[in-house]
Amino acid sequence: MPPRRVVTGRSRQPRQRFAEELRLLRSRNGDSLRKLGEVLGWDWSLFGKMESGETLGGPEVVQALDQHYGTPGLLLTLWELAVGDPTQFREQYRRYMALEAEAVSLWHYAVSAPPGLLQTGGYAREALAADGTRGEELNQQVEARIGRRELLERDDAPPFRIILSEAVLRTQLRDAQAWREQVEHLVEASDRSNITLHVLPFSAGPHGLMNTAVKFLRLPDGRTVAYTENDVRGELIEETSRVESLQRLYDAVRDLALSPVKSRKFILRMLEEVPCEPST
Structure with missing residues (x-):
């Protein structure tokens, strides 16, 4: 035997x-x-x-x-x-969301999609549907994502700095009107006193975050944590040395990005390329 x-x-x-x-x-x-x-x-x-x-x-x-x-x-x-455990990724993201709600400042770099905090309902719906989400689950996830925007709209909203790769503005939705509303929302967001928006143009060339979307949170206790993600995985990073390394990459990308004023003009030019809703 x-x-x-x-x-x-x-x-x-x-x-x-x-x-x-x-x-x-x-x-x-x-x-x-x-x-x-x-x-x-x-x-x-x-x-x-x-x-x-x-x-x-x-x-x-x-x-x-x-x-x-x-x-x-x-x-x-x-x-x-x-x-590689997908359950862990969900757990890490839930923990990130809990930390985000208490953050005293936030700064992000977006590779190909607007950050959830700046997404419209139309954008969130099409993006989530592209992942295979359907029915009531889709409605619930869209509602949850849109609900996150309250963090930046409340009276004591924390400072939020976002760098958008030009790819974010070039990757349009199938629904032209929904895409127009999303771009208009980005323009409106750039006018808020607590939001600083940069565009990183393709002409900036290669950089250290080309394939990595990253989010940083400064917490009430003074700690900074980071969350990195791509299409298949995400990771909450709390180790100081790793967070600092990512921050250095982020700072280098910010140095390559357009100023907030030039970024707003860039987005407005992109908006001119989006067709208006046809009159009925």
């Missing part, structure tokens, strides 16, 4: 399994969190957050842990599985 499979009792959830392995390896090695931080050169609190499942960390720190524990490739493989 073949040998019986050993049941380890470990979690089958990728994120939990990764955190369990981190705790087990550190315990076996006899390391404290502080000692681990001193040896590897990262803030020890990062390892505590990774072991509790609060964050996954990045590939660099995971590779360093693999080397430290003598487990070549093991932790990195578990990390990749955890990163």
Whole structure:
């Protein structure tokens, strides 16, 4: 008879399994969190957050842990599985949304679509439908997305800086009228005192955020967190060194972008290219 499979009792959830392995390896090695931080050169609190499942960390720190524990490739493989867990992405986005609601300032870079905070109902509906959302779920998600705009419209609205890639303005909706309303909304938003809007033209050339939409939140306790996303994944980043690295990339992109005044003129020129609703 073949040998019986050993049941380890470990979690089958990728994120939990990764955190369990981190705790087990550190315990076996006899390391404290502080000692681990001193040896590897990262803030020890990062390892505590990774072991509790609060964050996954990045590939660099995971590779360093693999080397430290003598487990070549093991932790990195578990990390990749955890990163690829779609359930985790939803959890991270829900946490980002909760943090967004209490942010004292926000700044974003948009690659190909207006940020949710500046989307009209027409844009949100067509964009969500393109992902396969239908029926009542579509209505609920559109309502939820539009509801986020209240954050920027209330009396104590936080400062919001947004850099729009020119691709955002070139990727039109199928519904010309809905697209016109979206562009007009961007123009109106640029007039608000708490919103600073930049356009990054194609002529700016290559830069460090070409394929990455990123959002930053300054929280009441002084911390800054970031959320990066593309079409298939998103990640909430709270590790200080990674957030600062993204901020440097963002600052470099802002230096390439048009001024707010020139950006508004740019959008108005784009608006002239959008057909008006035909008269009935």
